[in-house]
Amino acid sequence: MTLPLSILDLAPVRPGQTVADSLAASVTLAQLAEQLGYRRVWYAEHHNNSAIASSAPVVLIAHVAAFTHDIRLGAGGVMLPNHAPLTIAEQFGTLEALHPGRIDLGLGRAPGTDQAAMRALRRYGASADRFYEDILELQGYFGGEPVVPDVEATPGKGAQVPLYILGSSTFGARLAALLGLPYAFASHFAPQALEEAVAIYRREFRPSAQLAEPYVIAGVNVIAADTSAEAREQLVLAQRHRVTARLGRGQVFTDGEADLVLRSPVGEQILETFTYTAVGNPAEVGEYVTKFAKHAQADELIVAHQLLSVEARLRSVELLAESVGQSRAA
DSSP states (O other): OOOOEEEEEOOBOOTTOOHHHHHHHHHHHHHHHHHHTOOEEEEOOOOSOTTBOOSOHHHHHHHHHTTOSSOEEEEEEEEGGGSOHHHHHHHHHHHHHHSTTOEEEEEEOSOSSOHHHHHHTTOOGGGGGGHHHHHHHHHHHHHTOOSSTTOOOTTTTTOOOOEEEEESSHHHHHHHHHHTOOEEEOTTTOOTTHHHHHHHHHHHOOOOSSOSSOOEEEEEEEEEOSSHHHHHHHHHHHHHHHHHHHHOTTOOOOHHHHHHHHTSHHHHHHHHTTSSEEEESHHHHHHHHHHHHHHTTOSEEEEEEOOSSHHHHHHHHHHHHHHHHHHHHO
16 A cells, blocks of 8 residues: 655745745645655745744635645645634635645644734633534534534535545544544654654544544654655754754744754754654665654655755755665565
8 A cells, every 4th residue: 555645834934035925835835746656735824933934824725726736735634623613614715616636724723923913813811622622613614514503604605625634643643533533743853752643543543534544644843855865964954953943933943043943942842853854865864764654554645845945945856755765666
């Protein structure tokens, strides 16, 4: 069986780039992914982060869909407690009407931001407590059986938009199992609970109208380059950049400063986010992702290509597809 590969694109805004540059790169990446046979590209909702331009996934999906043909596009995910379920049903119902059979809706309960931006979003601490009820409300709008009397989603009613539960803990695993929905685990940045969460999900899964059997998508970082040495250099750059992204608050760390941070307890936490990372030449990354899929009991992998330049990231996308394709052919 061929292992499906997908891409998580945060629309990163790298030093020297504008937001417009970043969004143009997202179009180019999706076009290449479509050409190479990746299954889907997802965009994650983040706020108040100058290094990420995917704060409005629904707009980005619509834009990229207009420049691609058949690759699936979706949110990975929409942070549902930030929004009214009716609004999300209407937005994704519109996308599905415009691009039928191509739209995914991944749902998370985290805010995707800090406390200040949470207040600006009019989101409060208790918002996440309604995640389960909000999902049921959303399903009701899509299914034409709204839980809110006399309210229908137009567009949205009858839209065939598959839902996915995103998570980095056992909570999401149990919820996805209860609802009978596919489960995407964020092991590309939160590796700790991967094995336990997947085991719980598979054990407790209940079939639903959307899904008869459990389906696991696992996140993994990839840094693929033409040579092992180049890939290792790119890994160091990515780790240093993560220091600035996490701790900089407008300050850019020098290489030496970033390396000192990485050797500190705070740095250990940053390095932990790279626990599941394929680094190397095509053969090395191909072997790693194959082993990781077995380790994660994953039906599909969603890949975060952690390279700083657009050119290097596109090359990584290409090399991974080629490497896995070669190993499949073998």
